[in-house]
Amino acid sequence: MNAPAKIPAVEAPGADMPRWLPHALVALIIATLVVSLAAMAIWEERIRYRERAEVATQNVSHMLDLHLSSVFDKIDVVLQSTVAQYQEQLAGGKVRPLELKLYLERQQALVPEIISLRIIDRDGVVRYGAGIPGGGPVNLGDREYFLRARDGSASELIIAGPLMGRIAKQWVVTLSRRIEAPDGTFAGVVYAAIPTVHFERILASVSLGPQGAASIRTADLALVHRYPSTRNAVGSREVSQELLDMLRRHPTDGQYLARTSLDGVERNNAYRRLESYPFYVIVGMASRDYLGGWQGHSLILGGLAALAVLAIGLAAWLMYRSAERLRADLAVRKRIGTELETLLEERTRLATELAERADEAEAANRAKSTFLAKMSHELRTPLNHIMGFTTILQREVQGPRGQDHLHKVEQASQRLLELINSILDVSSIESGKITLALRDFGLAELLEEARQGLAEAAAAKGIGVQVVSDPALPARLHGDPERIRQVLNGLLDNAIKFSEQGPVILRAHRVPSDDGNVRVRFEVSDQGIGVAPELRDNLFQIFNQGDNSSTRRYGGAGLGLALCKRLVALMLGEIGCTSAPGDGSTFWFTLPLGAVDENPGVLGAGDWQRVRHVLAELEALLAADNFQAQTLWKRYTPLLHAALGPGARACDEAIDSIDFDTALRCLREARRAVPELRDPAH
Structure with a gap:
């Protein structure tokens, strides 16, 4: 089968x-x-x-x-x-x-x-x-x-x-x-x-x-x-x-x-x-x-x-x-997917880091300004003590050699204080913390004070400082005399520094204005080395000192003109320079100022408010035996004399003698004698 x-x-x-x-x-x-x-x-x-x-x-x-x-x-x-x-x-x-x-x-x-x-x-x-x-x-x-x-x-x-x-x-x-x-x-x-x-x-x-x-x-x-x-x-x-x-x-x-x-x-x-x-x-x-x-x-x-x-x-x-390599192939795909995700994550991380770096740069700039302001304040305190003790030693030391050494210490301290003040002012302007102290002032007194402040330096070089004022200007104006004096001192100091002969001329004259203010043009002319055209555009930049030869010969930190420009801009003015090599220079600035009553003895409400603020700060410095009291008193001497009247003379002598206890007592007595300055509680 x-x-x-x-x-x-x-x-x-x-x-x-x-x-x-x-x-x-x-x-x-x-x-x-x-x-x-x-x-x-x-x-x-x-x-x-x-x-x-x-x-x-x-x-x-x-x-x-x-x-x-x-x-x-x-x-x-x-x-x-x-x-x-x-x-x-x-x-x-x-x-x-x-x-x-x-x-x-x-x-x-x-x-x-x-x-x-x-x-x-x-x-x-x-x-x-x-x-x-x-x-x-x-x-x-x-x-x-x-x-x-x-x-x-x-x-x-x-x-x-x-x-x-x-x-x-x-x-x-x-x-x-x-x-x-x-x-x-x-x-x-x-x-x-x-x-x-x-x-x-x-x-x-x-x-x-x-x-x-x-x-x-x-x-x-x-x-x-x-x-x-x-x-x-x-x-x-x-x-x-x-x-x-x-x-x-x-x-x-x-x-x-x-x-x-x-x-x-x-x-x-x-x-x-x-x-x-x-x-x-x-x-x-x-x-x-x-x-x-x-x-x-x-x-x-x-x-x-x-x-x-x-x-x-x-x-x-x-x-x-090969089906046998299935798992290996799956692993390869997983690895590739991971790499792609890593690349996307890396790109996201880089974008985040870039934004963080921008924030850090802005924070670093703010920290720089804060650091400069704090360090300037910290340096000024011991420097004022050095200058104060130097003044005391000048009265006690009799020998010419010692007097010469102390004079050099005083000059160096003053230069360092000016540099610190310039750094502090630049930092304050950049951070927007500086404010103007507007008040009435006498123009002639302001110009004369600026001249006298640099007279010693000019005399040391055999250079005269002349003041020419326009008769058309009002006798008294309204503005910030301290900042105006600071700009004038900076320009006069530059003119004397770069001059070897001839007078330095400080001019003030009135220029037309259609805004109701008195527009004043200040000029400082010298017969110095002049400024080359290619250097003129950078004169007012911070830390700029012209060419290297001028830097080595004349020194300086390159803050003066930059600070002047910032201060003038703060006062709504303009600043500039006309110069030619070998023919000297003319630095100028214009400011809109207010005209006031010709009577210099009458203080306005703003002046009294400023006086109260200055007196409060001055009493605190005198009570702490702080030599900055001398600097503050000298800075506001005209205003304080106008407010305190006869009592200001005793304060002036005591502060000049560095007898701060007596100065504090005289200041309080003079303040009580002025009705506008008495404590309302009493």
Whole structure:
């Protein structure tokens, strides 16, 4: 009997399905996720770089707006004063050409941005001003600004250009005003011309990257100047369509991305219309400049993503080759995922550390100011004791050799105290803790005290110090005399230090002011070594001392002029210098001060409040036998004498003799004798 045939077993569907398929799907999902994360990170970083570029261009356009507006404001002031001068002569019935020409030259010198300041008569002929050709009359009667001034009725500022100057032979922008005769009819035009190349320095001063560009255009988009400059482009109105579209939607300011037709470079641009003048400033940063860092980061992230994708593919391929290596392949994927997470965590940690470093830098700056202030206070206390005991020893030591040594100790201590005070003042100003002690003071007394304070140092070098005061100034003013004296002492000390001969002259005269204050200009002139032009811009920077030879010869810490500038700015003034090597220097500063009653014996409510504060501090120092009491008394001697009356003399003698117990008793007796200073409880 035959055996039954063997029926082959039927395999279940899918039994031979490769095991790599689910792992390949997982690998594909992970690779897609990695690529998506990398692409998202790259795109978000590009957005941040573009946002930073937009903020930077907006800030630069705003800065250029302020700078150009200030230049035009100065020119308009000169034009208005010139109109007033010329109309005054017309009203007098006679124009004085020589006097008018000199006046125009002086006014032009006040504004270095303009190359000409001239007056055109009613017929359009240029009559007055510097640089007028002698070959024959120059007629500008066909110029737009002349026609607008002639046909208009209001005396408003007229801006025209850019146009090719017939006298200057270069592209200029003109600012002009109408001149009227005494009967109100048209009498001419005064105009000032600014060369368009002047804007080169302004536009070149801003940092926009190697391929950045900045330009100034008129309200109708005529090009005034562009940096970097392009040949034969002045007056061109060719702009991108993107700018035109933005101007229709936002005519005052905005942001747009466009490729410039002049050079084909794509830039992120910001435009801004000047608030008071018909000009646009347009600044742009090239995409390839501000995206340079982003491109490097993108390459790194893209490379990491590519490595991750390759690693995931390799893991899937290994799983496909051998089911036995399944666990090893899973471990590889886990390791790769961990590395990716580590990279993301590292990036997050670096961003956090960067923010922490910025906070630490700001905290370090605050700590520096606090440290300087505290250390200056701590150093001043023993230094005042040294100076006080030196004064005592000078009275007890009789020999000339000992007196000479003590005098040198006193001079060195005084210099060190001045340096510490300067450091403390600079630190206080930077931290915003310094305040002004406003009160009434006598100008003549202030100038004389400043002169006497440096008289000994000047006499040691055989140099005289002279004071010249404008009779037009009020006898008494309202301000902070201590800070004004501090600035004067700093400038006088510099003048004496850098002079070998000739007098040092301290001048004070009144300058025009339209805000109701008395504007005083103080000048300190010397016949010293002078200042080179390349060093003049850095004179008022902190720790600046000019060149190395001056540093070695004259010494100093470089704080004096920097402190003077900060103090003048605190008092809402301006400071500057005019000098030439070998011809001496004139340092000046102007301050707005208040005029007060000519009676110096009457103290206001603010003065009495200041006196009470000073007396409270003085009593505490005298009770502690602190030599700073001498410094405080000398600093406020005029104010305290005015408040305490005859009783101040006894205090003065006791403090000068370092008899602090007697000084404290005299001070309290003098205070009780003044009704305004008595304790309300008694």
